[in-house]
Amino acid sequence: MSTRNVSVRFPVGRGRVLTAVDDVSIEIRRGETFGLIGESGSGKSTIGRAIVCLERPSEGTILHDGRDPHALRASELRRHRRQYQIIFQDPNAALDPRMTILKSIREPLDVAGEGSRADRDQRARDLMNRVGLGEGFADLYPHQLSGGQKQRACIARALTVRPSLIVCDEAVAALDVSIQADILNLLAELQQEFGLTYLFITHNIGVVEHISDTIAVMYLGQIIEIAPADRLAEHFLHPYTQALLSAEPVALPSGMRPDHRIVLEGELPSPMDPPSGCRFRTRCRFATGICAAEAPKLRELAPGHRTACHHAETFRLDPNLKEGSQ
Amino acid sequence: MTSPEQISAAPARPRTDAAPLLDVRGLGISFAGPDKRISVVRDVTFSVAPGECVGLVGESGCGKTVTGLALMGLLPVHGSRFEGQLLLDGEDLLTLSEAQWRKRRGRRLGMIFQEPMSALDPVFTIGEQIGETLRTHFRISRREARDRAIEALEAVGISEPVRRHDAYPHELSGGMRQRAMIAMAISCEPALLIADEPTTALDVTVQAQITDVLGELSARSGMAMLFISHDLGLVSQTCSRIVTMYAGEVVEMGETDDVLLKPRHPYTSGLLRSLPSFTQRKGRLPSIPGRVPRPGDFPETCRFQDRCAHSREGCLTRQHLLRVGEQRFSRCHRSEDLDLPGVLS
Structure with missing residues (x-):
């Protein structure tokens, strides 16, 4: 799966346009977990929605196995997109409160018109067992389930149509740590078993580092750094990635915590009117003239590690680094 | 190490060095249910010293929020029943009349919530809402209230405080x-701020800004904080002591570093070990089987017993909070025998 120069724009009235995703090109290899991190408003969910054809790119192409789904006829697209599923943060909003769990899970199969009713029921029940929801839950309604159980139901439902890729959009964000661990374990098992590819969208750096093979960092609609997951934590090459990593609180005793935290000043600028040049420059401690004049391009500085920063090679050497915020 | 000493029955004070600002002794809360009373919180004992920041952790449904609301006198008067004592500066809050509560709530005790949009009134400006709080507690003019509201906005790091003073909540970002809500809570310089998941809905970068603001305020004005959160990382970073709650009871208490390195209750240990940062990348995350029982279904045994890997026959009786060290408490009779893994083991 890949995106080529994909932009997604939304009209916001009075002729103004919001660019949620701006010229994003990523490649997700089969069977890998691709993590996408960034603050709210960075465009990470919009990318996820575009990949499962819930949003049509204003520019650029999405390629599923080399094919552009939007070039397909409507009926073909309907069949094709089943392979690309999405799981959301809030299972309450994703499950119909008036449908039993079994019916919710079976619904994609009903829509697809696959097999007999008995076959579909059986497949839904099998998947319920597989995700750790016993069949006893089949006739319950969503309000009778806990958050973790509901999320399991959503996972089972996404699996019914045998997808090849699942976008997990903050799928564990609302769960308690112990339940979160269960769901992450389950997702890892299912990946092995069904050869799934995941796009894992989250703001939780601990989670994304744990499960991803590759991590991309987004800021104001653009990818600003992309690296193998085991490299990013130590070898980040973008000041924004550094700030994001250092802001994540870790449960370590006071003596063992990283000695400084970079607290970014201000907030994400409006995506309606992004800064010129490098979009991060308004909050960056290392910004110089060139950052305002010229937008940095993603450059490959190590195998599989690309970053969009004019000062990528030098900023970590800056003696001011030790001082904390700007 | 001192021998286990039961503190629940005769509530000994967990901290002895400084007179606590807040001293919660054997707090119990029950609500009227459809056919019987439902106990949601039982035997909650902990204290907060002046200027201290204490973290209250646990999964959803463990009674953290209800404890915070009780401290603010915000639980419904009808249907709620309380036991024990809630001592603020030695005065039992549970004996206050509503009129007396009004004098303390907002003045001595402040509270901030997870969702600022539901705590702020959409039809009044930020400044009017802070001013209202100030004028409720102090005899000051509108002009003075305005000045102090602007000062409070400045103190929490809001740029252009004069302009924001006249802004409506919808005109501001989440952070x-x-x-603004923190500004309102601190405008009357409370002795204790109860922060219930104050940054859960925010991005990590904004969360870092907010926790910095809270830390600075506490350092500058000597305000104590009870920080309620499910995020162990955040609590370890902001609090000097941790209180773990499970199924309506306090199950562990201690200095933050000590709790992280050597948890003395299997539940705290389980919570810490399930954080992804402590397992090898892509490795299987240790989780706690089962889920928190609902109020009304709390067992009469150790409440964690059915989810605990260390459960024995002796765990089938009610557990009491035991002193297991200097300022160290655990509601597990096996805590002396168990060598529970912390964040580094």
Whole structure:
């Protein structure tokens, strides 16, 4: 799966346009977990929605196995997109409160018109067992389930149509740590078993580092750094990635915590009117003239590690680094 | 190590060095249910010293929020029943009349919530709402209230405080609204701020800004904080002591570093070990089987017993909070025998 120069724009009235995703090109290899991190408003969910054809790119192409789904006829697209599923943060909003769990899970199969009713029921029940929801839950309604159980139901439902890729959009964000661990374990098992590819969208750096093979960092609609997951934590090459990593609180005793935290000043600028040049420059401690004049391009500085920063090679050497915020 | 000493029955004070600002002794809360009373919180004992920041952790449904609301006198008067004592500066809050509560709530005790949008009134400006709080507690003019509101906005790091003073909540971003709510809570310089998941809805970068603001305020004015959160990382970073709650009871208490390195209750240990940062990348995360029982279904045994890997026959009786060290408490009779893994083991 890949995106080529994909932009997604939304009209916001009075002729103004919001660019949620701006010229994003990523490649997700089969069977890998691709993590996408960034603050709210960075465009990470919009990318996820575009990949499962819930949003049509204003520019650029999405390629599923080399094919552009939007070039397909409507009926073909309907069949094709089943392979690309999405799981959301809030299972309450994703499950119909008036449908039993079994019916919710079976619904994609009903829509697809696959097999007999008995076959579909059986497949839904099998998947319920597989995700750790016993069949006893089949006739319950969503309000009778806990958050973790509901999320399991959503996972089972996404699996019914045998997808090849699942976008997990903050799928564990609302769960308690112990339940979160269960769901992450389950997702890892299912990946092995069904050869799934995941796009894992989250703001939780601990989670994304744990499960991803590759991590991309987004800021104001653009990818600003992309690296193998085991490299990013130590070898980040973008000041924004550094700030994001250092802001994540870790449960370590006071003596063992990283000695400084970079607290970014201000907030994400409006995506309606992004800064010129490098979009991060308004909050960056290392910004110089060139950052305002010229937008940095993603450059490959190590195998599989690309970053969009004019000062990528030098900023970590800056003696001011030790001082904390700007 | 001192021998286990039961503190629940005769509530000994967990901290002995400083007179606590807040001293919660054997707090019990029950609500009227459809056919019987439902106990949601039982035997909650902990204290907060002046200027201290204490973290209250546990999964959803463990009674953290209800404890915070009880401290603010915000639980419904009808249907709620309380036991024990809630001592603020030696005065039992549970004996206050509503009129007396009004004098303390907002003045001595402040509270901030997870969702600032539901705590702020959409039809009044930020400044009017802070001013209202100030004028409720102090005999000051509108002009003075305005000045102090602007000062409070400045103190929480809101840029252009004069302009924001006249802004409506919807005109601010999530982080700004959270700051505005903090400004309102601290405008009367409370002795204790109860922060219930104050940054859960915010991005990590904004969360870092907010926790910095809270830390600075506490350092500057000597305000104590009870920080309620499910995020162990955040609590370890902001609090000097941790209180773990499970199924309506306090199950562990201690200095933050000590709790992280050597948890003395299997539940705290389980919570810490399930954090992804402590397992090898892509490795299987240790989780706690089962889920928190609902109020009304709390067992009469150790409440964690059915989810605990260390459960024995002796765990089938009610557990009491035991002193297991200097300022160290655990509601597990096996805590002396168990060598529970912390964040580094």
